[in-house]
Amino acid sequence: MKIDDLALFVEVADQLSFTEAANNLDLPQSTVSRKIKQIEDILQSRLFERTSRQIFLTQQGHQFYKHSKAIVDEFRLAQDNLTDFQSEPSGDIYLCMPGFFSEVLSKEFFDVFMRTFPKIRLHIKTLSPTQIEQTSDADLFFYIEPPKNSCMVARRLFTFSRRFYASPDYLAIYGAPNHPDDLVHHNCLRFDSRLIDSSCWYYIEDDDVHCVEVDGTFISESIRSTMQLAANGIGICYTPQSLANPLVREGKLVCLFDGKYSFEQPYYVMYHSRHHMPKKVRVFLDMLMQYVEQKHDLFDLWIGL
Numbered sequence: 001m002k003i004d005d006l007a008l009f010v011e012v013a014d015q016l017s018f019t020e021a022a023n024n025l026d027l028p029q030s031t032v033s034r035k036i037k038q039i040e041d042i043l044q045s046r047l048f049e050r051t052s053r054q055i056f057l058t059q060q061g062h063q064f065y066k067h068s069k070a071i072v073d074e075f076r077l078a079q080d081n082l083t084d085f086q087s088e089p090s091g092d093i094y095l096c097m098p099g100f101f102s103e104v105l106s107k108e109f110f111d112v113f114m115r116t117f118p119k120i121r122l123h124i125k126t127l128s129p130t131q132i133e134q135t136s137d138a139d140l141f142f143y144i145e146p147p148k149n150s151c152m153v154a155r156r157l158f159t160f161s162r163r164f165y166a167s168p169d170y171l172a173i174y175g176a177p178n179h180p181d182d183l184v185h186h187n188c189l190r191f192d193s194r195l196i197d198s199s200c201w202y203y204i205e206d207d208d209v210h211c212v213e214v215d216g217t218f219i220s221e222s223i224r225s226t227m228q229l230a231a232n233g234i235g236i237c238y239t240p241q242s243l244a245n246p247l248v249r250e251g252k253l254v255c256l257f258d259g260k261y262s263f264e265q266p267y268y269v270m271y272h273s274r275h276h277m278p279k280k281v282r283v284f285l286d287m288l289m290q291y292v293e294q295k296h297d298l299f300d301l302w303i304g305l
Contacts, residue, residue: 001042003075006068008035009047013065016055089280090119097142099126109291113284120280139281141270154268155285157292161241162202162263164256169233171254177236180205180212180261187235188214189226201238203261214238227253240265 012021012032022029040047047061057065102124110122125138142157164180177183180203190198198219200211216235220226223239230237231252237244241262247253269285271277277285 001039003072005035005039007072008032009039010065010069010072012036012048012055013057013061013069016057018055087279088119089117089283091278091280092121092123093140093280093284094123094125094138095140095142096125096138101142102126105288108295109288112291113287116287117280117283120284139271139278140285143268143270152270152272154270155289157267157269157289159264159266162238162265163241163244163259164201164203164236164261165227165230165239165244165248165253166236166256167231167233167252168254170230170235173233177256180210180257183212183214183236186214186216187218188216189229189235189237190214190216190219191223191226191238192219192221202263202265204263205261209263 008021008025008027011025012018015021015024018029018032018036022032025032036048043060043064045060045064046058047064049056049058114120114122141152164177164183166176174186177186180201183201188201192198199213199215201214202209202211204210218226218229218235223237223243226237227239227244227247229235230239231247236256237253241255241259244253244255248255269288271281271285
């Protein structure tokens with residue numbers, strides 16, 4: 001039996017109408033009816049029950065449809081992938097991301113990508129985290145949490161380690177906390193990333209993620225501001241290790257708890273299907289993964305913008 005015969009059967013089963021299937025396949029209705037009869041003869045099974053007005057799948061028809069559709073879908077997917085492989089990537093890619101991430105990629109990556117693939121058009125939609133969670137009309141989504149939708153696939157782009165820091169002067173006056181839960185008694189300088197609750201500082205203990213609810217006299221969209229005030233002895237900051245390291249080396253900040261409760265913050269790229277990704281999207285994702293690996297410091301820095 002040919003793949004075209006299976007595709008014809010699937011079309012009739014989808015439409016439950018010889019007339020509609022014939023129109024969609026651009027074939028005479030008599031040809032469609034004859035082909036279905038030939039398939040039933042080969043299988044020695046009745047696939048459809050026919051009335052004067054409608055047709056219905058039999059039990060055998062339902063079973064044959066399930067397997068036939070999988071075969072036809074896989075064949076068409078193979079065709080699409082082969083076409084993609086043979087042609088230069090082109091078309092539109094729709095990306096959904098927070099504004100700050102778009103700014104980082106605009107510094108260099110978008111320029112390099114568009115020069116490499118001039119026939120691809122990029123459409124960037126910058127949204128808040130809540131809007132990203134509610135949006136489905138994009139090829140790729142960028143967010144700090146894995147998808148709640150089980151139909152979506154997530155790949156981790158990068159991870160940065162968040163730790164707790166204070167200056168020696170602050171610790172001399174107020175004492176060092178012994179556990180992250182003790183931070184509720186301290187002036188916590190909060191960074192509002194608009195991605196997560198700035199009052200919830202996460203930490204890892206016994207392989208579990210915990211959150212301590214903190215408060216303080218300063219909150220800013222610039223994490224560097226919180227670091228500088230912490231270095232000046234005003235309070236405690238919750239900062240990526242890569243950003244705090246220079247101040248630690250200068251003796252202006254001390255890593256609390258000896259780094260024991262650090263939280264590894266992931267950042268994800270998400271897409272809809274694990275099975276079929278158009279070539280234009282695949283080359284974008286592959287180049288982005290390579291770029292992030294090579295320019296990891298740049299993605300540490302955007303946190304402090």
